[in-house]
Amino acid sequence: MPPPRKSEAPAFIRSTADFARHVGLARTTVSRVLNGQPGLKQKTIDRVQKALAETGFTPNAHALHLKGKRTSMIGICVEDLATPPALRKLAMLQRVLRARGFSSLIEVCTPGAGRDVVRHFQSLRVEGVVFIGHFLREEIEARIAELNAHGTPHVVVDHFGLRNAHTVALDRAAGMAAVVEHLLDLGHRRFGLLGIGKGPVSRIDRPTGVQAALRGRRLDPATCTVTLDHLHERKNDFDFGRRLAASFVALPDRPTAFLGLNDEIAIGAQRGFQEAGLRVPRDLSVTGFNNQDICQMTSPTLTTVDQGIEATVEAAAELLLAQLGKPLPARPVVRTIVPRLVLGESTGPVRG
Amino acid sequence: MPPPRKSEAPAFIRSTADFARHVGLARTTVSRVLNGQPGLKQKTIDRVQKALAETGFTPNAHALHLKGKRTSMIGICVEDLATPPALRKLAMLQRVLRARGFSSLIEVCTPGAGRDVVRHFQSLRVEGVVFIGHFLREEIEARIAELNAHGTPHVVVDHFGLRNAHTVALDRAAGMAAVVEHLLDLGHRRFGLLGIGKGPVSRIDRPTGVQAALRGRRLDPATCTVTLDHLHERKNDFDFGRRLAASFVALPDRPTAFLGLNDEIAIGAQRGFQEAGLRVPRDLSVTGFNNQDICQMTSPTLTTVDQGIEATVEAAAELLLAQLGKPLPARPVVRTIVPRLVLGESTGPVRG
DNA sequence: GGTATAAACGGACAGCTGTCCGAGAAAAAG
DNA sequence: CTTTTTCTCGGACAGCTGTCCGTTTATACC
Numbered sequence: 001m002p003p004p005r006k007s008e009a010p011a012f013i014r015s016t017a018d019f020a021r022h023v024g025l026a027r028t029t030v031s032r033v034l035n036g037q038p039g040l041k042q043k044t045i046d047r048v049q050k051a052l053a054e055t056g057f058t059p060n061a062h063a064l065h066l067k068g069k070r071t072s073m074i075g076i077c078v079e080d081l082a083t084p085p086a087l088r089k090l091a092m093l094q095r096v097l098r099a100r101g102f103s104s105l106i107e108v109c110t111p112g113a114g115r116d117v118v119r120h121f122q123s124l125r126v127e128g129v130v131f132i133g134h135f136l137r138e139e140i141e142a143r144i145a146e147l148n149a150h151g152t153p154h155v156v157v158d159h160f161g162l163r164n165a166h167t168v169a170l171d172r173a174a175g176m177a178a179v180v181e182h183l184l185d186l187g188h189r190r191f192g193l194l195g196i197g198k199g200p201v202s203r204i205d206r207p208t209g210v211q212a213a214l215r216g217r218r219l220d221p222a223t224c225t226v227t228l229d230h231l232h233e234r235k236n237d238f239d240f241g242r243r244l245a246a247s248f249v250a251l252p253d254r255p256t257a258f259l260g261l262n263d264e265i266a267i268g269a270q271r272g273f274q275e276a277g278l279r280v281p282r283d284l285s286v287t288g289f290n291n292q293d294i295c296q297m298t299s300p301t302l303t304t305v306d307q308g309i310e311a312t313v314e315a316a317a318e319l320l321l322a323q324l325g326k327p328l329p330a331r332p333v334v335r336t337i338v339p340r341l342v343l344g345e346s347t348g349p350v351r352g
Numbered sequence: 353m354p355p356p357r358k359s360e361a362p363a364f365i366r367s368t369a370d371f372a373r374h375v376g377l378a379r380t381t382v383s384r385v386l387n388g389q390p391g392l393k394q395k396t397i398d399r400v401q402k403a404l405a406e407t408g409f410t411p412n413a414h415a416l417h418l419k420g421k422r423t424s425m426i427g428i429c430v431e432d433l434a435t436p437p438a439l440r441k442l443a444m445l446q447r448v449l450r451a452r453g454f455s456s457l458i459e460v461c462t463p464g465a466g467r468d469v470v471r472h473f474q475s476l477r478v479e480g481v482v483f484i485g486h487f488l489r490e491e492i493e494a495r496i497a498e499l500n501a502h503g504t505p506h507v508v509v510d511h512f513g514l515r516n517a518h519t520v521a522l523d524r525a526a527g528m529a530a531v532v533e534h535l536l537d538l539g540h541r542r543f544g545l546l547g548i549g550k551g552p553v554s555r556i557d558r559p560t561g562v563q564a565a566l567r568g569r570r571l572d573p574a575t576c577t578v579t580l581d582h583l584h585e586r587k588n589d590f591d592f593g594r595r596l597a598a599s600f601v602a603l604p605d606r607p608t609a610f611l612g613l614n615d616e617i618a619i620g621a622q623r624g625f626q627e628a629g630l631r632v633p634r635d636l637s638v639t640g641f642n643n644q645d646i647c648q649m650t651s652p653t654l655t656t657v658d659q660g661i662e663a664t665v666e667a668a669a670e671l672l673l674a675q676l677g678k679p680l681p682a683r684p685v686v687r688t689i690v691p692r693l694v695l696g697e698s699t700g701p702v703r704g
Numbered sequence: 705g706g707t708a709t710a711a712a713c714g715g716a717c718a719g720c721t722g723t724c725c726g727a728g729a730a731a732a733a734g
Numbered sequence: 735c736t737t738t739t740t741c742t743c744g745g746a747c748a749g750c751t752g753t754c755c756g757t758t759t760a761t762a763c764c
Contacts, residue, residue, distance in 0.1 A: 012503045015720055026743050031722055041731095041741065056498040058475035062414035062423075063720035066749050071414075081443030091433030094460060103472065106458050108446060120455065123410035146408040151364045238649050267649050274651060294646050297590050297619050299626060367750055378713050383752055393711060393761095415750035418719050706764085713758070724746085732739070 013057050023051045034059065065125065074102045074320070075121030077109040077143075079133030085262075085290045085307060086133050089157060092313040093130060100321065102127070111136050118143045121152075128153040128320045135159060153323030155316045160334075161202045166323075167334045168316045169204060172289075175305040175339035176209030177216075179259060179287050182303070182341060184217055187350035188257040188285065193227040194244050194269055195236055195261030204336060206289075210259070226255055236261060241268025242275075249276040256284050256350050263288035267298050270346060281348030291342050300345030312337045365409050375403045386411065417477065426454045426672070427473030429461040429495075431485030437614075437642050437659060438485050441509060444665040445482060452673065454479070463488050470495045473504075480505040480672045487511060505675030507668045512686075513554045518675075519686045520668045521556060524641075527657040527691035528561030529568075531611060531639050534655070534693060536569055539702035540609040540637065545579040546596050546621055547588055547613030556688060558641075562611070578607055588613060593620025594627075601628040608636050608702050615640035619650050622698060633700030643694050652697030664689045 013019050016034075020027040025048065032040060033048040051057075065071050074097050078090055094104045105126060107117045114135065121129055129147055131140060131154070140156065144165050147154045156162060160169040180191070191210070200208035211221040228251070232243045241260060245268070248254055260266030266288030270280050280286055280300055288295060288304035295302040315335050323329070365371050368386075372379040377400065384392060385400040403409075417423050426449050430442055446456045457478060459469045466487065473481055481499055483492060483506070492508065496517050499506045508514060512521040532543070543562070552560035563573040580603070584595045593612060597620070600606055612618030618640030622632050632638055632652055640647060643658035667687050675681070 012501075014502075016722090017720080027721095028723085028744070029742060032742095035722065037723085039741070044741080056471065056474065056501060058471050059722090060418070060477060060720055061475040062417045062477065063749090064475075064722085065414045066412070066418065066719095066751095067721050067723095068749070069721090081439070081446065087433070087439055091460075094433060094458070098460065104458060106446070106456060108443075108450065119408065119410050122408065123413040123416075125412060125414065149364075149408060150366075238645070264645075264649070271649065271651055293590070293616075294649060297616070297623065297646060298650065299623055368752090369750080379751095380714070380753085381712055384712095387752065389753085391711070396712080411752090412750055415719090416752085418721095418749095419751050419753095420719070421751090708761105708763075710761070711758105712760080713756105715756090716754085718753095719751090721749090723748095726743105726745095728741105728743070730739105730741070732737100734735100734737070 013055055014060075016059060019051070019055065019057045022055065023048055071125050071127060072102050073105050073124060073126045075118070075124075075126040075129040076104050076106045077114065077117055077129065077131045077135075078106060079109060079135060081108055083133070084292050085309070086158075088309050089132050089313055092309055093132070093157075093317065096313055096317045100317070109135065111139065114139045114143050118146060122146070122150055126152065127324060128155070130154070130316060130320060131156045131159065133158060137162065141165070148328060151328065153320055153328065155320040157312060157316050160204055162332075164332050166319055166329075166332050168312055168319060169334070169336055170307055170312060171204045171336045171338050172206045173200075173204045173209030173212065175289065175341070176206045176259065177213040178209075178339075178341040179289075179303070179305060180210055180213035181216075182343075183257045183285060183287070183347060184213065186257075186285065186347060188255075189219070189224060189350075190253070190255040190257070191225045192244075192248055192255035192258040193225055193229070194241055194258055194265045195229060195234065196227070196259060197229070198225065198227055206261070226251070236265060238264045238268035238271075241265035241270075242272040243268075245269040245272025246276065249273065249278070254284075257347070258284065258286045260286065260288045263290050263292045263295055263302060263304055266302055266304070266346075267294060270298065270300075270302070280346050282351060285347040287347060295342070295344060298346075303344040303347040304342050306340045306342050308337050308339050365407055366412075368411060371403070371407065371409045374407065375400055423477050423479060424454050425457050425476060425478045427470070427476075427478040427481040428456050428458045429466065429469055429481065429483045429487075430458060431461060431487060433460055435485070436644050437661070438510075440661050441484050441665055444661055445484070445509075445668065448665055448669045452669065461487065463491065466491045466495050470498060474498070474502055478504065479676060480507070482506070482668060482672060483508045483511065485510060489514065493517070500680060503680065505672055505680065507672040509664060509668050512556055514684075516684050518671055518681075518684050520664055520671060521686070521688055522659055522664060523556045523688045523690050524558045525552075525556045525561030525564065527641065527693070528558045528611065529565040530561075530691075530693040531641075531655070531657060532562050532565035533568075534695075535609045535637060535639070535699060536565065536571075538609075538637065538699060540607075541571070541576060541702075542605070542607040542609070543577045544596075544600055544607035544610040545577055545581070546593055546610055547581060547586065547617050548579070548611060549581070550577065550579055558613070578603070588617060590616045590620035590623075593617035593622075594624035595620075597621040597624025598628065601625065601630070606636075609699070610636065610638045612638065612640045615642050615644045615647055615654060615656055618654055618656070618698075619646060622650065622652075622654070632698050634703060637699040639699060647694070647696060650698075655696040655699040656694050658692045658694050660689050660691050 017027050020030040156165045156167045196206045214221045228247045270286045288302045291304045291306035295304050369379050372382040508517045508519045548558045566573045580599045622638045640654045640656035643656045647654040647656050
């Protein structure tokens with residue numbers, strides 16, 4: 001369509017100038033109304049408000065920001081939008097930020113794409129960036145260095161052990177320790193690890209918690225734990241758990257309790273054992289991790305660990321927003337969230 | 353901190369001017385490099401590129417847009433971030449849009465908040481808005497009218513029957529008809545409806561499909577279907593299904609097949625029946641809707657209906673992006689997606 | 705070393721906003 | 735009707751970008 005002449009009403013109202021023409025006032029007058037400045041006749045104010053309600057006109061946020069207004073946008077990097085716990089964090093973070101007046105720019109960050117994503121956030125002059133999930137270590141560290149160079153605050157959720165990164169991380173060791181102690185109390189002494197590596201990587205990793213709980217009872221982790229992860233392609237899903245269970249069924253001196261890396265694996269394993277004719281928790285116990293909705297939907301319901309997502313996200317938001325305006329803290333802040341054991345029907349005493 | 357003097361290097365590089373000072377070139381020269389204009393010495397180009405890589409500087413996207421560059425942002429209104437199917441749509445939509453060079457601005461749109469959300473999108477001059485999920489009818493219609501007034505394209509996903517709204521909707525009637533026909537083939541003649549209302553609202557609603565399938569076999573929907581929804585607080589979740597099942601167990605002339613509104617309800621019902629000592633599918637059949645991951649995790653696995661989320665989202669993106677630039681089509685476009693029956697172990701022949 | 709050419713410089717402008725300010729118009733007061 | 739007060743008008747500016755263009759400086763050629 002041809003561009004409308006200055007005198008005509010434009011096809012769409014895109015600027016304050018357009019809007020002022022539509023109302024029949026000067027642009028500056030309209031602007032004063034919009035910004036609540038004094039010295040205006042009530043009648044004029046009403047006229048503008050009415051047109052505002054009718055047309056739904058909004059000043060160009062980009063121009064506002066150019067004038068110095070805050071963007072009130074937070075960039076969120078998520079590793080993918082398929083992992084339920086990550087999604088729950090995302091959803092809650094969005095809510096928390098929204099409540100504090102920020103809008104969320106969400107981008108999925110596949111390996112290698114982090115650079116572009118963060119650049120995009122920077123170009124939009126977001127006020128902070130949150131990383132949720134696990135990323136390549138070098139990549140995320142490079143991103144954070146870039147953010148620091150621009151004075152942009154950041155928080156990393158659930159990726160522990162990064163240098164110079166403000167982090168909120170779940171103490172998975174504490175969660176696993178609680179699970180193991182619960183099972184020890186029930187008399188279990190041999191544990192099958194499903195997707196949980198044997199060697200601890202950091203002080204808050206799952207294997208650390210398993211070992212700590214066992215050592216606390218003067219038990220040797222090496223002899224008390226068994227893993228068959230190497231037998232199957234590792235996928236961390238339902239089917240992986242089921243295949244692991246099938247392998248464990250035939251094992252001589254089979255463990256009596258099975259610790260799943262997550263709920264999917266645990267439920268898969270539970271299913272696998274049931275298909276082999278074993279009963280849970282009569283013949284063996286199974287535990288998960290994350291406390292997803294599905295834990296309540298299986299039979300038996302699953303004993304699992306609740307991440308305390310709310311606490312995690314609250315801490316992350318607080319940590320991020322505390323950096324706004326202030327110069328960045330010299331040393332990285334690390335906050336740890338302690339999860340909570342959730343008892344289900346899938347754990348029971350060792351059959352004597 | 354005090355504002356740096358013009359001559360000094362600024363604390364952070366925020367503008368092309370800052371960046372040019374940092375490199376030691378004129379702002380215009382840098383700008384020419386950034387935009388690939390000819391007539392520049394290779395040495396100069398390299399110098400700028402190097403500094404660019406080192407500092408990670410990005411031109412202010414807001415200023416770019418002010419100069420006429422597209423924002424490449426799509427606003428997405430989602431009813432909540434808890435419903436798994438809605439989340440899957442969101443995740444895939446994000447991916448599809450990203451592949452076409454758009455970034456997604458995601459906002460949760462609780463009843464009554466739609467106005468602010470859409471205003472916010474408008475103020476950011478998004479190029480289009482997608483609504484995912486179910487909203488209050490008047491509210492979403494008002495929002496769409498506002499968008500039209502500004503020439504902003506839109507697409508509504510999964511909210512059928514709106515006037516003047518471009519829509520992509522799942523033909524739930526076809527899905528339910530497929531389910532019912534499958535069960536009819538297995539010999540079932542009495543159907544328990546779990547969370548599915550009896551009266552159809554639109555031609556693609558679930559009850560419509562149930563009735564159509566029954567009438568297709570000369571059966572009377574009124575006598576073939578039973579619902580006990582009124583006995584329980586309606587929540588559309590696992591527990592609702594379980595409570596419904598408990599009520600059905602005691603019912604004289606109990607149906608032999610149960611149709612769940614969604615997978616959660618179906619799995620809850622399945623669990624409820626199992627707790628009452630009934631076996632699925634030997635004693636009765638159960639079906640869900642949505643084909644969520646959990647359907648494969650229950651025992652027996654659930655017969656359900658796949659939404660064809662990929663097709664839905666592709667259609668939505670296509671419909672939205674087709675409107676870009678062009679004047680808005682006078683008549684609303686409605687595209688219907690036909691879902692697909694997914695057989696599980698929860699359905700079987702009527703026990704003779 | 706002188707000149708022709710290539711390249712960088714730097715001022716100006718538009719795009720949209722909010723704010724300031726002097727000038728002009730409308731309303732109120734006398 | 736005149737004077738005073740109260741509003742509105744409209745031009746200017748900054749904020750950041752890309753582009754244009756005339757000017758100055760650096761490079762290359764002879």
